[in-house]
Amino acid sequence: MTELNLLPLVGIVVVVAGFALRFNPLLVVVSAGIATGWAVQLDFLTLLETFGEKFLNARQLASLFLIIPIIALLERYGLQQRAQAWIASIKSATTARILMMYFLVREGSAALGLISLAGHAQTVRPLLAPMALGAAANLHGPLPKPIQDQIAAHAAACDNIAVFFGEDIFIAFGAVLLMNAFLQENGIMGIEPLHIGLWAIPTAIAALIVHCFRLARLEAQITQQLVAYLKSQPQEHDATKKSELENNTSEVLS
Incomplete structure (x- = not known):
């Protein structure tokens, strides 16, 4: 033995x-x-x-980990603050418009196979979320913590949903090849990765429309929540600010 x-x-x-x-x-x-x-x-x-x-x-994996300290160093020297200040200087920028634009670009790039072009660590946290928060603060003023968290969550959701529905259009994506192999193993022939990618396009368009509608409603939700927050803390805010928020609510809802 x-x-x-x-x-x-x-x-x-x-x-x-x-x-x-x-x-x-x-x-x-x-x-x-x-x-x-x-x-x-x-x-x-x-x-x-x-x-x-x-x-x-494993050099590609190593290069991915190198991105994290680079982003951390940029944040240390004010990347988030600069992005937020730049968006605040654009009067027409709103939270919904910024997130819609990012969703469109992210889904389109994922459809071309450029999945690593953006992401939570390299784009959402240091750039997208501060830009969305800056646009909201430019319109409404200082935001309470729950509303800031809600906007940051929507920014992260934009990245997740756009990649999820966009990557299926790319015919060399692993999930597409896996579906094609599964169909062939079960005797379903005549379906190529190109067919799966083409049929993923209507789903991606539907996801874009639905999510843009949700983001359009986000502006009204932010204003309503701010009015409710100010009413619950009258000692910290004057009546003028409440009136401005109520006017913004009527404009957004209309």
Whole structure:
């Protein structure tokens, strides 16, 4: 009976111990790889070659993670504030119009296969949400926290829904190829990825129309919620501000 060699599992011990002691994650992972290579008796050059090969194979994933600290650095130096101030300077910009424009661009780019062109980390958080908040603040003034959260949630929903319905139009998308393979395995022949992509277009158009209608109603909802908020806290706001919001409500609803 062959004796079981548990020595190669030393890398797991290194990972658990490193994270438990709150060491640098990159240092922990590299140390675990070196420990595992030593356990299986790899020479140094072979181990270094393995590290390089795995890094090159996963370079797209690595570049994705590099975006996060770049965005964080831009936010640290006022990216959100600049985006919000720029939109506030455009008098015709509204929350609904900004989100509608983004939805259209995002769904169109996803239909072309450019799914990584935008996203929550690189677009919604640092740019889209501050721009939508800036437009709302330009129209209504300072916004309470619940309304700010609602606008940010709608900005995130725009990205999710646009990508979900737009990516099915791209015939090389994984889900489209999976549906095509499933149909062929079950004896349904004659359907190509191009057919699936074409039939996804009406669904994407319907999603665009429905979501734009929801965003158009968002403007009225924001104004109504602001009026209710001001009425619940009369000691913090004067009657002039309430009158302005009530006038905005009648204009939006009309």
